[in-house]
Amino acid sequence: GAVVSQHPSRVICKSGTSVKIECRSLDFQATTMFWYRQFPKKSLMLMATSNEGSKATYEQGVEKDKFLINHASLTLSTLTVTSAHPEDSSFYICSAKGGGYSNQPQHFGDGTRLSIL
């Protein structure tokens, strides 16, 4: 079945570093991808909706300049956490859905665990 690949699975880096997370749909064209954030033992909160070829739509309270999203192709969306700080440490997970009027449920990546020292 459809697979969404997320890379890297784990990142540990120093404060001030920018970190890029990739979300790829491996066997289908994803016109829309969603980025979620999950704090430890908490629920998943939608950060933004990423549409191929256009600007992402951010949820209220999510800083656009902090979390840069690029969806340059139908199979790839990237989330860049700029100048990351310890409070950005979290589990980030993407999901992707196919184009058109697809009956297939959206598929989730395996997530990226980001730890900022």
Next chain:
Amino acid sequence: AQKVTQAQTEISVVEKEDVTLDCVYETRDTTYYLFWYKQPPSGELVFLIRRNSFDEQNEISGRYSWNFQKSTSSFNFTITASQVVDSAVYFCALSGGANFGNEKLTFGTGTRLTIIP
């Protein structure tokens, strides 16, 4: 606004017991979709079921069953004869009716299920 409530934060049962995870939702949409996901310790989200608001038939899949009661806005999940491998966090989620529910998801806070051997 959409809201999903999972009142049970943590549940522990002894292996082979049955367990029901509760989910109550709120939405103004007349058409919507409900989901259950399993999140094992490794972090990935495992899709379990999607149900649209027009289909109130209960569903059974092996040891899993779901009870959708539109009158009480509930979509409960029962695991029969629980096994240690069922230990995970389970999320109930809600999406608007557009595109078979393949839009942004509103997640509940999750129920951490521990099966004691």
